[in-house]
Amino acid sequence: MSGSSNLTLGTAITAPAIAEAGEKALEAAGLSPDAKAEVHAGMGLSGANVPALADGIRSFPFGYQSLALASDAVTACLGAHAGEDGGILILGTGSQGLALVAGKETTVGGWGFALSDDASGAILGRAAIRAAILSIDALAPSSDLTRLIMARFHDDPSEAVLWSQTATPRDYGSFAPLVFRAAGGDGVADHLIGHAIGSIVGMLDRLIHLGAPRIALMGGLAAPYRPFLPTRYDDVLIEPKGDALDGAFRLAKQDFQASPTQG
Known part of the structure; x- marks a missing residue:
């Protein structure tokens, strides 16, 4: 377990926790820490739908070859529909809907406890x-x-x-x-x-x-x-076909395939 990755808490709190989670993932995969320089990482993080917060975490020196970043709702949706068009409605401590249709993502709600999340x-x-x-x-x-x-x-x-x-x-x-x-x-x-x-x-x-x-x-x-x-x-x-981890993998793969150096 690592600390919170909710970007609204600030980069000083979330970046070390995200870095630690990445290191544990490498270890679980049987890879050395040095392997991260060859890794194309995909991350689904709460708060990444806010551009300023996403930019803050992108600037952190994680050391990966590339980093594809999206909100946790996007990776959950990619996983739930195996990359195909569809929507999700997350009902947990918070609540948020998201539609991914023809490559366009649109969120519904999910603006937090103080302002939104009425079904949470x-x-x-x-x-x-x-x-x-x-x-x-x-x-x-x-x-x-x-x-x-x-x-x-x-x-x-x-x-x-x-x-x-x-x-x-x-x-x-x-x-x-x-x-x-x-x-x-x-x-x-x-x-x-x-x-x-x-x-x-x-x-x-x-x-x-x-x-x-x-x-x-x-x-x-x-x-x-x-x-x-x-x-x-x-x-x-x-029923979801996969979870947010499956979606993060798809996100990283899509970013890798779209990279000009892979053309």
């Missing part, structure tokens, strides 16, 4: 905590879900307030499984999931409008959300 585990978990706090003040219904959540804070809203001061999207996302476990009879849980499904439907429709002939659901919440989606998507949604 982080937003779902935060909504559940907010519902629990509202129920304590008798401003919204209580349920088994809200009582369970408040028990995590010893039934003390002020404890939840202190927790929220340092809570990360991942921390909020840890409450999402509670919502799915309660769904199917718990009014609060069913309402929260229904709202999230509305966001997912909007992103799926947008990906279809962009021309994605097939869409793969990916991420830790893909399976929990799937039973709640309308049946009209049954002919569009597919």
